Amino acid sequence: MNDSKKQHNEEVRLMKGNEAIAHAAIRCGCDGYFGYPITPQSEIMETLMELEPWNTTGMVVLQAESEIASINMVYGAAGCGKKSMTSSSSPGVSLMQEGISYLAGAELPCVIVNVMRGGPGLGTIQPSQADYFQTVKGGGHGDYKMITLAPASVQEMADHTVLAFDLAFKYRTPTMVLADGVIGQMMEKVILPPYQPRMTEEQIIEICPWATLGKTANRKPNYITSLALLSEDMEKLNMRLQTRYREIEKNEVLYEEFSCQDANYLIVAFGTCARVCQKTVEMARADGIKVGLLRPITLFPFPTKAIGEYGRQTKGILTVEMNAGQMVEDVRLAVNGAVKVEFYGRMGGIVPSADEVLEVLKSKVIISTFE
Amino acid sequence: MTTNDIINPANLVYDQPKILNDVPMHYCPGCSHGVVHKLIAEIIEEMDMQDKTIGIAPVGCSVFAYKYLDIDWQQASHGRAPAVATGIKRLLPDRLVFTYQGDGDLAAIGTAETIHTANRGENITIIFINNGIYGMTGGQMAPTTLNGMKSSTSPNGRTVPLNGHPLDITKLLAQLDGTCYVTRQSVHTVATVRKAKKAIRKAFENSMSNKGTSVVEIVSTCNSGWKLSPSQSNDWMVENMFPAYPLGDLKDI
Numbered sequence: 165m166n167d168s169k170k171q172h173n174e175e176v177r178l179m180k181g182n183e184a185i186a187h188a189a190i191r192c193g194c195d196g197y198f199g200y201p202i203t204p205q206s207e208i209m210e211t212l213m214e215l216e217p218w219n220t221t222g223m224v225v226l227q228a229e230s231e232i233a234s235i236n237m238v239y240g241a242a243g244c245g246k247k248s249m250t251s252s253s254s255p256g257v258s259l260m261q262e263g264i265s266y267l268a269g270a271e272l273p274c275v276i277v278n279v280m281r282g283g284p285g286l287g288t289i290q291p292s293q294a295d296y297f298q299t300v301k302g303g304g305h306g307d308y309k310m311i312t313l314a315p316a317s318v319q320e321m322a323d324h325t326v327l328a329f330d331l332a333f334k335y336r337t338p339t340m341v342l343a344d345g346v347i348g349q350m351m352e353k354v355i356l357p358p359y360q361p362r363m364t365e366e367q368i369i370e371i372c373p374w375a376t377l378g379k380t381a382n383r384k385p386n387y388i389t390s391l392a393l394l395s396e397d398m399e400k401l402n403m404r405l406q407t408r409y410r411e412i413e414k415n416e417v418l419y420e421e422f423s424c425q426d427a428n429y430l431i432v433a434f435g436t437c438a439r440v441c442q443k444t445v446e447m448a449r450a451d452g453i454k455v456g457l458l459r460p461i462t463l464f465p466f467p468t469k470a471i472g473e474y475g476r477q478t479k480g481i482l483t484v485e486m487n488a489g490q491m492v493e494d495v496r497l498a499v500n501g502a503v504k505v506e507f508y509g510r511m512g513g514i515v516p517s518a519d520e521v522l523e524v525l526k527s528k529v530i531i532s533t534f535e
Numbered sequence: 536m537t538t539n540d541i542i543n544p545a546n547l548v549y550d551q552p553k554i555l556n557d558v559p560m561h562y563c564p565g566c567s568h569g570v571v572h573k574l575i576a577e578i579i580e581e582m583d584m585q586d587k588t589i590g591i592a593p594v595g596c597s598v599f600a601y602k603y604l605d606i607d608w609q610q611a612s613h614g615r616a617p618a619v620a621t622g623i624k625r626l627l628p629d630r631l632v633f634t635y636q637g638d639g640d641l642a643a644i645g646t647a648e649t650i651h652t653a654n655r656g657e658n659i660t661i662i663f664i665n666n667g668i669y670g671m672t673g674g675q676m677a678p679t680t681l682n683g684m685k686s687s688t689s690p691n692g693r694t695v696p697l698n699g700h701p702l703d704i705t706k707l708l709a710q711l712d713g714t715c716y717v718t719r720q721s722v723h724t725v726a727t728v729r730k731a732k733k734a735i736r737k738a739f740e741n742s743m744s745n746k747g748t749s750v751v752e753i754v755s756t757c758n759s760g761w762k763l764s765p766s767q768s769n770d771w772m773v774e775n776m777f778p779a780y781p782l783g784d785l786k787d788i
Contacts, residue, residue: 195626196622196625196626198622224625224626226621226625228618228621228651229647229648229651230647232615232618232647232648233615233618233621233647233648233651234618236611236612236615236618236619236622236648237618237619237621237622237625238622239609239611239612239615239618239619239622240591240609240611240618240619240620240621240622240623241622241623241625241626242622243609243619243622243623244589244622244623244626244627246626248622248626262612263612263615266612270610376589376607376608376609376623377589377607377627377630378585378586378587378588378589378606378607378630379585379586379588379605379606379607380586381586385601385605385606385607385608386607386608387601387607387608387609387610388608388609388610389592389601389608389609389610390610391598391610
């Protein structure tokens, strides 16, 4: 019986990245999803509505009247210590920024998925990575950070949903899964995570003693707020948050290396761009160019140390993104002038091809280091 | 009767509810908030719901409501209290969940959340303090500010060509299929305080028996914002606010 259950859990399925998020959310014991339709991520809520988890795990799924309402429903649920999440795409995530700032200020755990599309404005529905700054550098008002996971496969869409909840609760912070339209829409094989039961109220009281579940006789009232009237109190909250962010930087950096061991040159790319650049590395190596790929999996915390080391070991770095050059600033900060960092990006929903990247690598990075 | 007889607990006919914390309130003398807070505290105590109640405080003067009522609270961003309440009540359906909002919060920036929460018929209570002004930020014009009424952003009085009409959002909410009880009360006399208490109690009971959204508007005074004494404010309210926002039940099913 156990074996067959295990086998069922490890069954390989074929699905879209967005669908994998929905399945993973149910399986990891998510209590509530609140969302608003927007392309290219609507399959997340559609899949949840089709699966009707309220009949199985008891998970609540609700279509809200706006992204603003969604993120505030998440705030309410998260304030009760419930595993809650929302998902959207770039323009919708812009609308959520105030709510995310409140979640960060009130130290509430939750998961936000952004399946990025081209901007600015209404932009396009095609894939983009142009929300890197918004996600990693703040987005909303005030000094806060969000743990940011950047999946590059359908498998990671599922895995990162589970991991995002774990990190959110570990550090009492909103956590972002920052995907793009390609990862959301493409179909790949995936092994879904095993089922975990939803937290009982007793478990919530133990893990989240701050949760507003109703004031019982044995404790003081709990209140969820990001307000402090005295600036001294507000500075204390800020210092607590900053200390936590330093802990996150110390403990939670994730990245993947591909053919880096003997590399003379390094490509840094995340998400879909990393998939493209993996092909570039194979093509370059066939041409005798020793190039490696470093794929940041966490964008905050950023793999600063690892990239800094490659800055000393390699002759040139190329950062590839689907934007006008955002993560490249963090790569440059990481190498701190030790090596030249070039950038190549496509915008407005265009995915660069492996050939394009190889050409740029040869013309901009390799030539310049010979000069 | 001597003073000692009067303070003898056995002779008490009126007491402070235990849920109302014994701390000085920051509200201005004459403000309606204090009375409404006390009513909520009394009702929660009478219903024995302290351990099952979650209040949602808005942005506005009542952002500090958590200091005064000894229950769990969440503080929402401006206008979003009904969405926050939805998130809580959907995941904790056996709890008493209420929002406490002012006119700017509920009827301007939070109009969408208010209407959609009520239209979904979320099993929550919305306590709506309507004093026709933004009190906390210093007396600016609100969506419910009356025509001709002066505020810091309508110094010569609100005019329709410039500001549009005052919004009777409670009337609008009564039209929605999701609301079960919509009423307008005040707390400026002993009689109206008693009526308001009955209304809030009924709303809370509706929320616990899953009848839909209950809305209790309290037409209130903001004597600091109105630049009148507490007593003048009450008179001004009766004379000017009540004709525009008449007291009574708008819906009760």
